[in-house]
Amino acid sequence: MSHSNINKAYENPGLYFLQTALYHMPAAYAEITGNPGNGEINGIVRFYPVETGVLVNAEIYGLPASQSDCEADIFGFHIHEGDSCTGNEQDPFADAGQHYNPYSCPHPEHAGDMPPLFGNQGMAWMMYVTDRFTIADLIGRTIIIHSKPDDFTTQPSGNSGDKIACGTIQGIR
Numbered sequence: 634m635s636h637s638n639i640n641k642a643y644e645n646p647g648l649y650f651l652q653t654a655l656y657h658m659p660a661a662y663a664e665i666t667g668n669p670g671n672g673e674i675n676g677i678v679r680f681y682p683v684e685t686g687v688l689v690n691a692e693i694y695g696l697p698a699s700q701s702d703c704e705a706d707i708f709g710f711h712i713h714e715g716d717s718c719t720g721n722e723q724d725p726f727a728d729a730g731q732h733y734n735p736y737s738c739p740h741p742e743h744a745g746d747m748p749p750l751f752g753n754q755g756m757a758w759m760m761y762v763t764d765r766f767t768i769a770d771l772i773g774r775t776i777i778i779h780s781k782p783d784d785f786t787t788q789p790s791g792n793s794g795d796k797i798a799c800g801t802i803q804g805i806r
């Protein structure tokens with residue numbers, strides 16, 4: 634990135650990040666699919682390198698939607714250390730492993746702790762920037778959507794509930 638582009642990014646970061654997502658190919662992505670009980674969940678998470686870290690864009694459909702005005706549709710959203718969205722009958726995504734946490738930090742300071750997804754009638758869209766990881770750190774790891782919101786307190790993983798969807802992060806060549 635040229636010096637003038639860096640300055641522009643800091644002058645208007647929202648525009649810079651939006652233009653990055655609109656006009657550039659991501660460096661990595663994960664296709665998200667639901668577990669057997671939540672098979673309708675699908676979507677994509679894209680990762681873009683930016684001067685200040687990594688721009689993450691999630692586009693998810695088919696999330697469980699509450700039927701109550703007072704029940705929020707909020708889902709834990711984490712990068713996990715495992716390299717596969719396989720598992721067993723009790724935990725279909727058991728091989729996704731634990732939260733990605735290369736520095737052995739307490740929750741929610743794991744590198745893989747991301748902001749929650751806020752569902753809207755079964756869909757969620759989010760974009761944020763982070764310096765907790767690089768694109769190279771992510772290739773081959775998994776992303777998990779959990780059934781409950783992360784409480785950002787409970788150790789080791791925020792009491793986020795069941796793993797309802799998963800995707801493996803792949804680099805784009």
